[in-house]
Amino acid sequence: MARFDCKVPFKPGETWRRQNFFSPEMKPIGENPSVISVSAPDLPAVVESAATKTEAEAGWGGKTPVVEVYLRLATPASSNSVAIATIEAAVDGALLSCGEVADACDSGSSG
Structure with a gap:
């Protein structure tokens, strides 16, 4: 298992966010990723966190394996802010946010 610091952006008014991360080298993602810690000094308290292996739509019509x-948050974000979730996942290489690479995969959802 390797550790990764994953940036999860929040916009004003959002209380939750699902952010997808993928292997740019298309390395396999092992089962059972987990959140080790979350740092969010400019956001309300994080009351729930999870990391899950799943798939996201890719821009070319396929599916990309991702860690979601x-x-x-306990209350809505008041400004644009970023939480850093340190996760542990069985991935050989790097993990990037889906939003960092055009058409790589759907970046996630929020509310």
Whole structure:
């Protein structure tokens, strides 16, 4: 298992976010990723966190294996802020946010 610091952005009014991360080298993602810690000094308290192996839609019509990081805040974010979720996942190489590479995969959802 390797550790990764994953940036999870929040916009004003959001209370939760699902952010997808993928292997740019298309390395396999092992089962059972987990959140080790969350640092969010400019956000309300994080009351729930999870990391899950799943798939996301890719821009070319396929599916990309991803680690989905889910964070839920105690109250809505008051400004644009970023939480850093340190996760542990069985991935050989790097993990990037789906939003960092055009058409790599759907970046996630929020509310």
